[in-house]
Amino acid sequence: HSYWGCMNSSFYDIRRGVPRVKQAGRGGLGTVLRHKRVKAIVVISPRVTGTENGPADLEMLTRVGTKMHREIAELDRYQCHMRAVGTAHLTEIMNAYDLLPCENYRFGSFPKAPKLASTEFFKRFTKVIPDGCWHGCTMACSKTVDGFELRTGPYKGTRVTVDGPEYETVAGCANMSIWEPDWVLEFNFYCDTYGLDTISTSTAIAFYMEMYEYGILNKVRCDGLELRFGNADAVMEFLHRLASGDDGPFMSVAPKGIRRVKDWLIANGWGDPRLIEDCGMESKGLEYSEYVTKESLAMQGGYGLTLKGPQHDEAWLIFMDMVNNAIPTFEDKAEALHYFPMWRTWFGLHGLCKLPWNDVEPADNAETDEPAKVPEHVQNYVDIVNAVTGLPLTKEDLILQSERCYNWQRAMNVWMGRGRRADDWVPYRSMGPVTDLEYLSRQDRYDAQLVEILGLSEDEVRAMPVSERIRRLYEHRRNEYEKLTDAVYYRRGWTPNGVPTPHKMRALGFGDETEMLEFLKRVIAEDDAAGLNVWGGVYGEGESTPDPDQRYWEKW
Ligand code: SF4
Incomplete structure (x- = not known):
């Protein structure tokens, strides 16, 4: 009677001489199988070797594998x-x-x-x-x-x-x-x-x-x-x-x-x-998984603007956003919330572990144009997939593979009655301080933000009760999240209510999926009638919406 059921992979650890389990923890997959009355799946397989999938270019695969092995062995300790x-x-x-x-x-x-x-x-x-x-x-x-x-x-x-x-x-x-x-x-x-x-x-x-x-x-x-x-x-x-x-x-x-x-x-x-x-x-x-996101708007989106919920396997942008301030504008954050979820999705699609991508980086990675992407390691995966399949794929092709999958999944969410702006809501604790205790524990930071970001004078802040300071931050941060949502949906090719547009779906190769395309058109028309295809953020003087035309998707 729990929805937290994970999937355990059981195996016998021959080195220890004990049975073990490893977990695929998130999203209640174990509960889903339990409800389908599946208690276990037993795999009886002949001995698995490293070339079981018949790689097209074993030499290239070995070269990349050796390079990755050497780099991890040498650099992880530093x-x-x-x-x-x-x-x-x-x-x-x-x-x-x-x-x-x-x-x-x-x-x-x-x-x-x-x-x-x-x-x-x-x-x-x-x-x-x-x-x-x-x-x-x-x-x-x-x-x-x-x-x-x-x-x-x-x-x-x-x-x-x-x-x-x-x-x-x-x-x-x-x-x-x-x-x-x-x-x-x-x-x-x-x-x-x-x-x-x-x-x-x-x-x-x-x-x-x-x-x-x-x-x-x-x-x-x-x-x-x-x-x-x-x-x-x-x-x-x-x-x-x-x-x-x-x-x-x-x-x-x-x-x-x-x-x-x-x-x-x-x-x-x-x-x-x-x-x-x-x-x-x-x-x-x-x-939520285990990161505090109050000071990283991009990571709030990384948790909220997702398909399955607040899980960091789609995006982990806290350091890039909060520590390095590398994505300061809404446009930058939206680009990151396009690229990284697509890139990370690619690992899931191919059954690969993503840790060797950015948990160990080349020694000169910081000197590259886009260090957050770890370009040399992206190329490793391009080489691996080409060596296995024999295809001439580029790094852009890998992103496209994910984008096809991701948008189809979003469309399926819409089909199932979810996948709209209201579903991408996040609790305020992920954005800022909810209680007096929380505010007071970081008072210097929050008071300074009221002055530097909201333009209040120090005297005004001092004269305000804590509850009022919390309220001001609350309104500001909620609006920031709405503006981020506008920018991300725009970048992803979705309507302001978060629905993938038929135009986007066609561009991804779903032109023959007429039932889905007609369905999406119908949903967008219903959202229109309900007044839901409007910007969610309130934009002040000097700020601009992602597109001058609120009905941008009609031009696509
Ligand atoms: S790097 Fe990935 S595959 Fe290797 S032990 Fe860690 S999680 Fe498992």
Whole structure:
């Protein structure tokens, strides 16, 4: 009765002599299969070799593979150190940049964060065995803790092998204010064992904890659980009760995710509906992954202007936007929110891991024209796909492959009654401070923004109550998101209500799909009649809309 079901790939680890699982966590794929009554898919295959797919140019493939192997082996130790600590290295970086979600994304750093630094997990990882998703991976960033003794649940006292933890799981625990590495391992193990996505599970529990702090939830409403920030025992109890099918009022709805709990709280008249909507970090019913986005408008779009919801596999633009200020205008951000989702989609379409693309970069990457794209590594993938298929594809062709898929999926979302502007809504917690506590924790930053961006005088700001300062920021940031949405839809070839235009679909080669094209035309006409094909942002003096003509798509 949870919507957080992930897909576990089980295998026997011959080096350890133990059965293991690896997870495809996000989006509830495991739940979908469960509802289709598929419990497992068993693959019996002859021995797989590196040339199983009959590459057209083995020499070229070997050359690129060797180059990538050498680069990762030589440079990783000077860059991300992922061969040693996996993605957990991100915890200290995110904390340093105020991006680590703490206490349901209220804060981006926390005094206790060093307790979850990658060095703590490095002490626990088994080091003699390289751990990759597959034997040939040079990066081998998938780490493992062996012989971990469980403290709770049906396997209490048993020594087990824990897969990970990865950054997202560590940061998810920071979000619940759990700062002890062994509790992270316990949470990690049981989520994997019960088939739960660690990201959705931790993000949702963090929201329930915040609601508990405000008294909107309490022990009675939580079926006896004391879901306070930092209460690891209660978190584990929640997991065990979830897995055993507890059907109490809270346990029936809480594992279905934040969206359902928001509706449940509001329907019961518990708490201020706006506070509940603003704090619960979900969009399209999917819980956010573990990054604070308040100071990166592009990343707010990277989470919201997506097909399946707030998941960083489409775009991760925080550093480019917030730290390096490399995409300052709406047009720049829209271009990034076109290119990077297409590029990242390409990895998914081809079943390739994207970490060797930008988690290790060539030593001279910063000197290239577009360092964020890592041009030399893009060429690696062009060479790989050409070596395997024998096709003469260019890097632009790869983007086009994704664009075809992405736009068809968006059109399918529209077909299913979603995929419009209203569906790309994001909670305000992802944009700015919701509560006084949050505002005051970064008061210097927010006060300065009221002066520098909104043009208030320092005296005016000082005279304002915090609630008014929050309101001013709220209006400004919501409007910024709407303007970004206008720019992104325009760049992607969609209407102002987010619908792919027949013109765009034809340009992508769907000219023969008359049923879909007619459907899209009909939807656009309906949106027109409902007054939905208008710019969402309010543009001030000196600002311009993405196109002088609001009905731009009619000219295409
Ligand atoms: S680099 Fe990719 S394939 Fe290799 S272990 Fe890490 S996630 Fe798996």
